[in-house]
Amino acid sequence: MLRVKPRLIATYIVPMLMAVALVDVWPLLYTVSTSFTNKSVIHLDDYHFVGLQNYQQAIGSLDSSFIYVLLLTFLYVFVCIALFLLVGMATALALNNPRIKGRSIWTLALMLPWAVPNVVTPLIWKFLFNYDFGTFNQLLRLAFGKQAGIPWTIHPIWAFISVVIVNVWLSYPFFTVVILGALQSISQDLHEAANVDGANAWQRFRYITLPLLRPAITPATILSGILTFQMFNIAYLITQGGPITSPLKPGVTSFVMIYIYNKLFGDTAGNPHYGALSAVAVLIFFILLGMTLLSLRASNVAKGANT
Amino acid sequence: MSDQTITSTTSALPKAGILSKEALRTVEETRAIALSRRKRGSIWTGLIYLFLLIMTVFALFPIYFVVQASLRSNQTLYTTDLELFPAQPTLDNYGYVLTQLPFLNWVANTFFVCGLATLLGIIFSTTAAYALSRFRFRGRQMTLVILLAIQAFPQLLALLAYYLLLQTLGVISTAPLLGLAVVYAGGSIVFSCWNIKGYFDTIPIELEQAALVDGATPTQAFLRVTLPLATPAMAASALLIFIGGWSEFAIANILLNANETGSNLTFAVGIYSLQNDFRTPWGYFAAASVLVAVPVSATFLYLQRYFKSGLTIGSVKG
Numbered sequence: 001m002l003r004v005k006p007r008l009i010a011t012y013i014v015p016m017l018m019a020v021a022l023v024d025v026w027p028l029l030y031t032v033s034t035s036f037t038n039k040s041v042i043h044l045d046d047y048h049f050v051g052l053q054n055y056q057q058a059i060g061s062l063d064s065s066f067i068y069v070l071l072l073t074f075l076y077v078f079v080c081i082a083l084f085l086l087v088g089m090a091t092a093l094a095l096n097n098p099r100i101k102g103r104s105i106w107t108l109a110l111m112l113p114w115a116v117p118n119v120v121t122p123l124i125w126k127f128l129f130n131y132d133f134g135t136f137n138q139l140l141r142l143a144f145g146k147q148a149g150i151p152w153t154i155h156p157i158w159a160f161i162s163v164v165i166v167n168v169w170l171s172y173p174f175f176t177v178v179i180l181g182a183l184q185s186i187s188q189d190l191h192e193a194a195n196v197d198g199a200n201a202w203q204r205f206r207y208i209t210l211p212l213l214r215p216a217i218t219p220a221t222i223l224s225g226i227l228t229f230q231m232f233n234i235a236y237l238i239t240q241g242g243p244i245t246s247p248l249k250p251g252v253t254s255f256v257m258i259y260i261y262n263k264l265f266g267d268t269a270g271n272p273h274y275g276a277l278s279a280v281a282v283l284i285f286f287i288l289l290g291m292t293l294l295s296l297r298a299s300n301v302a303k304g305a306n307t
Numbered sequence: 308m309s310d311q312t313i314t315s316t317t318s319a320l321p322k323a324g325i326l327s328k329e330a331l332r333t334v335e336e337t338r339a340i341a342l343s344r345r346k347r348g349s350i351w352t353g354l355i356y357l358f359l360l361i362m363t364v365f366a367l368f369p370i371y372f373v374v375q376a377s378l379r380s381n382q383t384l385y386t387t388d389l390e391l392f393p394a395q396p397t398l399d400n401y402g403y404v405l406t407q408l409p410f411l412n413w414v415a416n417t418f419f420v421c422g423l424a425t426l427l428g429i430i431f432s433t434t435a436a437y438a439l440s441r442f443r444f445r446g447r448q449m450t451l452v453i454l455l456a457i458q459a460f461p462q463l464l465a466l467l468a469y470y471l472l473l474q475t476l477g478v479i480s481t482a483p484l485l486g487l488a489v490v491y492a493g494g495s496i497v498f499s500c501w502n503i504k505g506y507f508d509t510i511p512i513e514l515e516q517a518a519l520v521d522g523a524t525p526t527q528a529f530l531r532v533t534l535p536l537a538t539p540a541m542a543a544s545a546l547l548i549f550i551g552g553w554s555e556f557a558i559a560n561i562l563l564n565a566n567e568t569g570s571n572l573t574f575a576v577g578i579y580s581l582q583n584d585f586r587t588p589w590g591y592f593a594a595a596s597v598l599v600a601v602p603v604s605a606t607f608l609y610l611q612r613y614f615k616s617g618l619t620i621g622s623v624k625g
Contacts, residue, residue: 001441001442001443001512002441002442002512002515002516002519002525002528004442004525006444008525008526009438009442009444011434012434012435012437012438012442013434013435013438013439013450015430015431015434015435016431016432016434016435016496016500017435017450019427019431019492019493019496020454020457020493020496020497022493023489023490023492023493023494023496024457024460024462024493024494024496024497025453025457026468026472027462027465027468027469027472028457028460028465028468030465030468030471030472031464031465031467031468034467034468087362090358090362091359091362094355094358094359094362095359097352097355099348099352099355100352100355100356100359106359106363108608109363109366109367110359110362110363110366111608112366112367112370112604113366113369113370114607115603115604115605115607115608116370116600116604117550117553117554117599117600117603117604118554119553119554119555119556119574119575119578120373120554120596120599120600121369123373123578123579123592123596124369124370124372124373124593124596125369127372127376127589127592128369128372132385132387133384133385133386133387135372135389138386138387138388138389138390139389141387141388141389142388142389169365169366169369173366226459230461230463232463232556232557233554233556233557236556236557237556237579257461257463257464257557260463260464260466261463261466261557264466264467265466265560265561274467277467278467281464281465281467284464285459285460285464288459288460288461289456289459289460291459292455292458292459296455
């Protein structure tokens with residue numbers, strides 16, 4: 001540490017603290033305080049304190065739309081993460097194989113989806129998924145005749161699958177990079193020793209590679225889980241959270257962020273209940289805070305394992 | 308201990324003599340095993356190549372698709388038959404995007420918003436990161452904890468607060484791009500601060516102490532000694548803020564109200580404003596996407612080497 005006058009310390013840190021207070025802390029506190037009121041478009045100024053009523057509405061009964069949306073989001077996160085790990089692991093192992101030639105070219109090709117701005121990605125895939133003119137259905141028609149075609153983005157289950165595919169496309173390279181980096185740091189001697197002892201390829205992977213990868217994979221998985229949980233662009237720009245099958249239920253791709261967004265500013269928002277939506281936002285914040293603490297713990301454990 | 312090893316080797320000696328005969332016999336067998344292993348190995352290698360090929364098609368096809376779509380006339384895009392190559396490639400879409408659409412305005416607006424956000428974000432976060440790394444003061448630990456909690460709070464959750472605040476202040480009607488830049492800066496400041504602080508922590512403090520002994524003021528030591536060494540972390544953070552802004556849709560869509568021509572939008576909102584319920588002009592979409600995605604992706608790939616030294620060190624040690 002450096003010993004300096006308190007005034008100098010203040011010059012360094014106060015500008016940022018003021019910026020954070022204004023742009024981050026204030027909106028957070030505003031959201032929390034609104035969540036205890038009945039504020040809405042109609043009651044913009046004449047709102048009053050309603051206690052925990054908004055929270056009770058959000059999580060009081062198991063068939064509230066927030067619980068539904070939350071479960072959908074967790075399902076989405078779970079499926080996506082499982083696929084990221086699978087595809088990331090497979091590609092990393094392939095790219096780490098010494099018998100493969102031109103590995104840097106393959107790596108670059110497999111990295112490209114990551115580099116595409118994620119506001120452009122949904123645009124491309126939306127067209128690929130188009131029922132009449134999209135490439136996927138063109139291919140299916142070629143293979144199975146004129147009547148073939150999958151209702152991507154139109155049918156609820158296919159819409160869910162579509163947004164999962166797109167998310168896997170843009171996110172697996174992160175896992176490839178993380179796992180490949182960790183693989184390259186594993187000493188070859190361990191494998192040779194295990195080979196001499198008669199371990200087969202699967203056993204070597206299961207008992208040597210996998211445990212040594214865990215310190216790198218665990219924090220990456222949690223971080224990715226947090227990002228997937230709050231992801232907006234992909235599902236919103238492809239399906240707008242739809243398809244809507246019933247006026248009472250949010251669409252099957254209305255993940256938490258999209259749900260709030262549509263309720264606040266969507267075409268059918270009508271008279272948005274700011275209080276209730278703020279309560280939902282606060283609940284989501286607590287979930288994310290929990291996941292963040294978990295990731296810190298995981299990376300600390302990983303650090304402990306490394307040293 | 309040494310006695311034991313001696314006895315065990317001596318007792319093993321006669322056995323070894325017997326085994327050598329068997330060993331001779333099995334040379335043929337081992338050769339056969341090695342051969343079949345090599346064969347199996349080459350099948351494996353073939354399968355790995357096949358897998359890499361499939362993955363490459365998966366990774367690159369959408370990118371190829373948008374490029375070829377941008378070279379098609381709009382009519383030939385709306386076909387129900389598979390056509391992988393444009394029969395008559397044309398640059399019409401690019402011409403239309405550059406001259407008939409306010410595309411260049413979107414790019415300029417996004418440059419303004421992202422550039423200002425990056426500048427503000429980096430200045431605020433670097434000085435604070437330095438203070439958090441080098442100085443000890445009351446409330447330091449508390450500040451770190453609060454920053455961590457804020458980082459878990461996505462700005463999108465506070466969209467209502469931003470909207471109402473900026474509307475009350477009149478920013479939405481007078482200077483929405485400025486408001487957007489401030490919101491983006493605020494959204495990135497905490498992450499940058501953590502990232503850069505983590506990097507400062509890896510720079511030996513002795514360097515500055517030596518500078519102080521030589522008569523430099525603390526600020527001179529910061530600006531001349533430490534700051535140049537922290538360039539990788541600052542570049543990585545700046546890149547993240549700048550590139551993130553190009554793809555931010557949700558907040559911009561609420562804070563920016565399109566004028567008649569839509570020339571006051573950012574790229575993300577502008578490009579989606581082309582779409583309406585009846586028609587989606589894919590050719591223009593594709594051309595505009597390619598124009599923006601190529602430089603942004605290239606920057607991302609080029610600067611990725613900073614991620615190795617900048618971000619990973621920051622995030623691992625943070």
